[in-house]
Amino acid sequence: MKRLRVACGVLFVAGAVIATQSRTASQVGHRGVRVTSANADALRDWDIRIDRMARAGDLRLRDERDDTMLPRRHHQRFAQLYQGVPVWGGGLTRQTDRGITVSMFGSVYEDINIGTDPTLSPEDARDVIARFSSVDLAGRLPELVVLPLDGGGYALAYRDQAISADDASVYFVDAMDGHLRLKYSLFQNQSAVVQGIGVLGDTKKVSVLSQSGTFLADDQLRPPSLRTFDMKGDLAATLNVLNGVTALSIVNLAQQPSTTWTDGPNVDGHTYEGYTYDFYFKTFGRRGLDNNNVRIVGVTHAVRLQDFQSQPASVIGTFYLNAFYCPSCGSDRRGMMVYGEGLPNNVRLVVGSTLVGVRNFAGSIDVVAHELTHGVTAFTSNLIPLNESGALNEAFSDMMGASVEFFAKPSVANYLMGENLVTVPVAGLVRSLQDPLSFGTPDNYSIRLTDSADNGEVHANSTIASHAFYLAIEGGTNRTSQLAVQGVGPTNREQIEKVFYRAFTQLLPASATFSTARAATIQAARDLYGAGSAPERAVTQAWTAVGVN
């Protein structure tokens, strides 16, 4: 195959060079001839050639207009045809000055030798493109073209573009057998890392998608699709998205046309989702929530702070003072994270005699990891969110929440859950894995709450198990039982994390009790480190100390 690239003009030096031309990212490597010449004879030759090709129907004048910047100049644009079928990428421009050719640029494919009668009908081709793109193209038929191929040669193909919520691409399907010949995106996409300022004013790196000058919260560096959507306070739209009535689209992605992101919730939510994925991968080798890189979606700004005063209590409880992972939300029913908006700066919660401000929930790494861990649980043990199994479900999320904090922010990490959410850590809003009693939750099975509130006090009673997790790592004495535990020590934190991860994701049944959890974690410690090992001893002592036998 030969493609002539023509570039004749008065500014070019005489001579001819052979050059390799690159086109789209997916079609590179056409070898052609570029002619550069100041020689009037060469321009005249090409004039004759163009006229001959135009008479033969191989070039069609597509556009013609006078120069708006230089007087007497005139421009023509030709498209190449082969037996009446457009040749994709083939064509020329010609600039003239009072009828004398000044320059020519373009590409002409000269050695095309294929049939132009397609086997596929345009309707069939449309259906094929619709299938590839998942876009309904009803009412529009694709264009038949001659497609120069990457490795040489040509193909008769149908071309059309399909734009969905997530993609905008041009498809070329073979007009003979319907297979996809070429697809390229209309968007100029590139991964990028921008600087983000979080809810607490800290600076972090944010992995995003760079698209035509805008940066979108679509992580291109981690294996799964990991995206954060900014609903801009549109609660009705958020509810539709959660219920799967409407799908999230690229316009909903959190975005900023700058390399410095200043929307703290978008920065933190997106970044902490990534950190959580990293923790699971690097600590346990787990690939995301389902261990198969299921897409992760975070939703921020479901409501607006300025609407707080007019919202019913149910909305405040769900979308202002809450974060949740909904395992079956979204149009694909594959789960979503929703971050509560927190409270306006001039609004405080009254907790006892303390006035407490509440920040956006995306700003708390342990909360983000806690909620995503509910996703892990949903894909594994699927612990029933009632009573003891519910408390274990919450406890596992707290354990992993604290672990992600130690993984990503070791210098400031602690065993408080949600301390960054609030201006003052108080009971009811913050839990402590280290000292549950100090925040009003039980540290021992003997003092567990047995009422039916909160699905059987699943959040409060969770600290019995999560305190055992703490004791197995750090050691110490349970305040209620006064039993001491010899932990494995913080440098061996990962041992206990692996023990609990193994037990909670692989060994526990959905209806597990505290006693089952004790047995499963001891089994996991034996599996991983052997009977009589330090982790097994620490885990056993810890459960005993919190009153679970």
Place this chain on the structure above:
Amino acid sequence: MRALRLMCVTALILVIDVGVAGAQSNLWTDRVRVSVNVGGQLSSTTFTSTAAPLIYLEPATITTSYTTPKGLLFDGGFLVRVAGNFGVGAGLSAYSAHRDAAVNGSIPHPFFFNTPRTLSGTAAGLRRSEVTANIQAAYVLVSSRLDVVFAGGPSIFRVGQDLVSNVVLAETYPYDTVTFTSATTERAERTKLGFNVGADVGYRLSHNVGVGGLVRYSRVSLSLPLTGSASDVSVDAGGLQVGGGVRFYF
């Protein structure tokens, strides 16, 4: 210093030789003496560059250790007699060589600040070139067939060097390690005044033509600019040069 010592010893031998053989006549009578040589630059110097391109929002540190190799030298010049056995002259020498360089780097992590990853590799075939214009004042000792020129003076060095300005990396999730793929280089060139001192011996085969040898030491220290680097790259150029070729006498 070793190069200088070698050159001085060589010159001393030449002086003794000429002193013995040149007892017949010490007067230099040619108007112009032209020399054309092919030889080698025997000195090997080392230097380092440190580039700091911005990678994932942080400056990387890419340190490259270069060795300027010994290489082929082309040299030519002329000498014009001014008075007695004194003359002035000028010459041009050109040296070019390629050598690999060791690259070590500290590359920022895409997800975390202050969590660099180490990198090492080799930048292949970095080119070093030196073109030197030597201006010389000379004293010539002559005998019937042998002449020895002692010359020295300023040298204008044009030094070019391929410098490593960045690296092409291979990295995959979770990005805790990084692999060197290739180096991105840029050509840095700068001109600076240095000096040369040396001796050239010629042996006449006929009235106008002879053969000869050259020993010269030239030196300059200069700084080459490097994109993205906080400071220029300090480089020594020149060194001990030896060569041999033809001589023309007019």
